[in-house]
Amino acid sequence: MLLDKSARSACFREPIIPIVGALIHENPGTISLAQGMVNYGPPPEALVKIESILKAPEIHRYGPVAGTNRLIELIEQKLAMENGINAGQGSKIVVTAGANMAFASAILATCRPGDEVIMQVPCFFNQETAVRIAGCVPVFTNTTDSFHIDIVGIRNAITPKTRAIVTISPNNPSGAVYSTQDLTAVNLLCGELGLYHIHDEAYEYFTYDGNKHFSPGSLKHASRYTISIYSLSKSYALAGWRVGWMVIPSEIERDICGIQDVNLICPPLISQQLAIHAMTVGSSYPKARLGELRDIHDICKRAIMTVHGCCVTSGEGAIYLIINLNTQHEPMEVVRYLIRKHRVALLPGHVFRLAGCQLRMSYSASSRREIELALERLVTGLKELTHG
Ligand SMILES: Cc1ncc(COP(=O)(O)O)c(C=O)c1O
Numbered sequence: 001m002l003l004d005k006s007a008r009s010a011c012f013r014e015p016i017i018p019i020v021g022a023l024i025h026e027n028p029g030t031i032s033l034a035q036g037m038v039n040y041g042p043p044p045e046a047l048v049k050i051e052s053i054l055k056a057p058e059i060h061r062y063g064p065v066a067g068t069n070r071l072i073e074l075i076e077q078k079l080a081m082e083n084g085i086n087a088g089q090g091s092k093i094v095v096t097a098g099a100n101m102a103f104a105s106a107i108l109a110t111c112r113p114g115d116e117v118i119m120q121v122p123c124f125f126n127q128e129t130a131v132r133i134a135g136c137v138p139v140f141t142n143t144t145d146s147f148h149i150d151i152v153g154i155r156n157a158i159t160p161k162t163r164a165i166v167t168i169s170p171n172n173p174s175g176a177v178y179s180t181q182d183l184t185a186v187n188l189l190c191g192e193l194g195l196y197h198i199h200d201e202a203y204e205y206f207t208y209d210g211n212k213h214f215s216p217g218s219l220k221h222a223s224r225y226t227i228s229i230y231s232l233s234k235s236y237a238l239a240g241w242r243v244g245w246m247v248i249p250s251e252i253e254r255d256i257c258g259i260q261d262v263n264l265i266c267p268p269l270i271s272q273q274l275a276i277h278a279m280t281v282g283s284s285y286p287k288a289r290l291g292e293l294r295d296i297h298d299i300c301k302r303a304i305m306t307v308h309g310c311c312v313t314s315g316e317g318a319i320y321l322i323i324n325l326n327t328q329h330e331p332m333e334v335v336r337y338l339i340r341k342h343r344v345a346l347l348p349g350h351v352f353r354l355a356g357c358q359l360r361m362s363y364s365a366s367s368r369r370e371i372e373l374a375l376e377r378l379v380t381g382l383k384e385l386t387h388g
Pocket of ligand 1: 036097098099100101124168172200202230231232233239243244
């Protein structure tokens, strides 16, 4: 299915982050629980290195397409230690300008126009758009009531045109942490049927209550057909620096690097250098922030549950909660109302393909004080809307 220009521009019909961003801008004082960010900064030990990073003349030049050797080496060590992935045995690491870019390149490198890509609902809207602009067809499979993988549903969705299955865990937007068993089942299915398993681990450190993070790329033989995607945006608070990477089967390295060469030439050297310093601090950095995030998560859940007409997801991980409202209003109508009348912004659930009136709340972007204020506003607004 080749896209003409108008079909391609239709893929960008509702760019929700800029739309909600404009509403926030028009309503000064709005607290944003919309975009997914963390409320802490990058490791100070890394930031103090910036001046010396800038002094190296090569930082201002182009670098290798797939990333610098030093960063790749560090990533290799991290993957072996934390994820059980031995990159290099049939697989390669490619550093990208963030996980979003890694996903888009992965689709371009593995799928032909018209191919089908199975995505779990709720799904991350940027990934759906990336599939569509590649001329591919997203095929949506429902998750269970608790937003976990429905392996039977996935099996039933497979056709001769299926090329890849996408999973995200911990999940944006549901916060579900997929079990080792479910991710293994998806991965083995891909292996059995000759499909790619594209797995996004952008929130790998953000799990609560003993929910364990699992990397399906660590399974035996998985390196042949698994693309594992990572990001430093949330874990090390480097969203603006644009650094992520993917572990890919060696057989697609040439295409991935070709795509990256056209789009980026090379990941920004200064960002890679800062990433090296951040990753040298290590994952104790994001993990030390989990307790505070967990407290904020609990405060949010408790507050929302006081509204009669609302229920909220269990929030096993990531930085999001989904609020389900018992109301006839459209979710975007609710978002506009909450911003204009109560100065608090969330994202509407329909952009994640959630049915009915559901909202995604990002509870990690503000301080506890700000979140408490946002919650007062939100609860008042939700009570008005649901008569709860
Ligand atoms: C599941 C998921 N993957 C990727 C990204 C984007 O990550 P990056 O900033 O590394 O492009 C996000 C951002 O919200 C996300 O939720």
